[in-house]
Amino acid sequence: MTALAAEGVTVALDRAPVLHGVSCAVPGGGWLALLGPNGAGKSTLIRAMAGLVRYTGTVTIDQADTRALRPRERGRMLAYVPQEPVLPPDLTVTQYVMLGRTPHLGYLAVPGRHDRTRAMAAMERLDVARFAERRLARLSGGERQRVVLARALAAEPAVLLLDEPTSMLDVGHEQQVLELVDGLRREAGLTVVSTLHDLTVAGQYADSLVLLDAGRVVAAGSPATVLTAPLIEAVYAARVRVIAGDDGHPVIAPVRRGERDGRLVRPGDLPGSTP
């Protein structure tokens, strides 16, 4: 099992700073969820971990600096799934999943039987082998997300980097995909880093959370320490109540502004209340 750590990662996009010295770590086989409001830098942090943006600081895999890795070596260690993957509409599921074998192929190599076997295993693991010859344009949202995960898995990575893996899914498909990822983590020992927008769901599946705001770490640790009402209200400019769920995980419930008093708890933080 492979541990991943970021140390003082700083990123500027178009000269505007997006991340300021962010550090976080996930042990081998762990699930780290990155939380924070829109624009906090979650996706940028994931892309820095995948080596897709220029950053200062270090990202290490089992204490080894990822900068020392050749692109294909990094591709075999880290599988990255963007929030909106590009799905060429006419490609079949099999052809698309086979692209996941790219980091295992030399420059002029042709995919062989072993590559097809690994791709097929990934497709069966995610239950997409049934429609292996279907075109990507003909898939539903849930099927699409499973096919994308199958492509990531076909690379046989040690770490899965998932940017909002469930943002396009309804609650049922969201649970299905997250259970699949959790199963991969438990069975194959995969390490998972994901951004998640749903705080309650993040607390249910991840075993450690990092809360980002404006490119800085505001809080990090177990769900119980990060998912507190004062922290969430301050970072998201929201009004919430945190309830202890039946299984011990915190449940974050949004609270609507009371109609009787009409008074805001944190007037300065609410959109529309600033001049």
Place this chain on the structure above:
Amino acid sequence: MRKPGALVVAAAVLVAAALVAAFVGAADLNPLATAAALVDKAVPFARLPSSLGPVDRAVLFQIRLPRVVLGALVGGLLALAGAGYQGVFRNPLVDSGMLGASAGAGLGATLAIVYLGGAGPETVPVAAFAGSLAGVAVAYGTGAAAARHTVLGDGVATLLLAGIAVGSFLTAVQTFVLQRSASDIQAVYSWLLGSLSAASWQQVTTIAPYAAVSSVVILLHGRHLDVLAVGDEEARALGMRPGLVRGIVVAASALAAASAVAVSGLIGFVGIVIPHVARRLAGPSYTSVLPLSLLGGGAFLVLADTLARTVLAPAELPIGVVTALVGAPAFVWVLRGTSQVST
């Protein structure tokens, strides 16, 4: 490769097209005797008696056959270059003449005709070849430089726009040169419209090395073009270097198109229509689109050239006119098919 069947069919169509082109023409050659003479010549140790007379033999082996072989080479190279560009730019509507290639070749040929003494068989091909490569180099260089400061995503659109700008510039220069030298208009235009009427074995052997190198390089990158289809960022996450692949395939496609243009002039539409047909037949994977385009482009141009030299016999239609007459309606069909895919 997923569909070897389509490849076998394309190869068979190419051979059939070549045979038809060998039989048909001003000198009426007996098909059976021609086939026998071809087998006698082409297959080692086969000794087939043929009733073809010495004049007919000369027509077949010195006039018709080099033209068929050159047509197959030119068509295959144009279609392959078009498919290569389409993969690099993730756009099925890009042609082998994009990126300043056609405009550069046109300017090179015009300069050679106007200033280097007429449409000679030596200078014009070299000038067109050099002009085509120079056009792509300038377009790609400026486009890549501009892409570093671009707002248009990963720079593919910037490269294409730079190609259009460079092409317009070169065409303007060419038009100006031509306008100053009215006596050369006829020669320049007959070159611009494309023709294989000057085909010779010497032309075939001249472009063969460039054709071989560029075709092999492009054909080896089918898998890379498939990976590029998911975008530069995901391609990089898969351990690929999109910029490197793009540079190699653009260079090889430019070389393929330049060697075709050097011996044939500007022949449009082959680079768009043939890869699209290949995509319809065998799916979007470039591991099958590229070899199918090479074979299909060859067959298409051999047939188009046969039409060009027989329809108005003994006069010849410019082959560029024939490919455009067939290609323009097909292009509309491409556009319709594309909009269906995206909805």
